[in-house]
Amino acid sequence: DIQMTQSPSSLSASVRDRVSITCRASQNISNFVNWYQQRPGKAPNLLIYGASSLQSGVPSRFSGSGSETDFTLTITSLQPEDFATYYCQQSYNYPLTFGGGTKVEIK
């Protein structure tokens, strides 16, 4: 199975900060990575697919980059509604696997 190692597991940031979350795959997965945001008590919300494609309706302050084994989710100018937990997921093969999550908290 492909392991997705996400870091950091948590971070504290202020509104308008730039935040980056990384995910490393245990093997080459090309660009088959999705990024999700999950707010407490809610279902996950797809932000980025194919490593760098912004899902329709998602603010442009979210962006994704990377290929093969190393991937990054960047949030420029963090907003109050962005305080949540973020997950990467590989969709290269089954079983699909998620990273452990990154909780973004208010500093």
Add this chain to the structure above:
Amino acid sequence: QVQLVESGGGVVQPGRSLRLSCAASGFTFSNYPIHWVRQAPGKGLEWVAVISYDGSQKYYADSVKGRFTISRDNSKNTLYLQMNSLRPEDTAMYYCARDPIWGQGTLVTVSS
């Protein structure tokens, strides 16, 4: 509107069975593979299973293989997850998903 709605969760004793349902609306259900994803209380996301658009292909996480069965009825726009031999570690919120659409989840608690 486009949505997925899960049902069937509840409290069940270890070793017993439960069947979850996921009703789809607002899109052509029979065109898409659909997934089950779960989340134990306070933990991360775990992919459970997927079924192809026509039901001919199914894949499972190792943690549920041989105990859970995913199926679908395209005439009813409904996805199912038959869960047998339930264990305490199966306690979780269960979501059905067809990106970018996710249901609100149904909670399964396995406890004596």
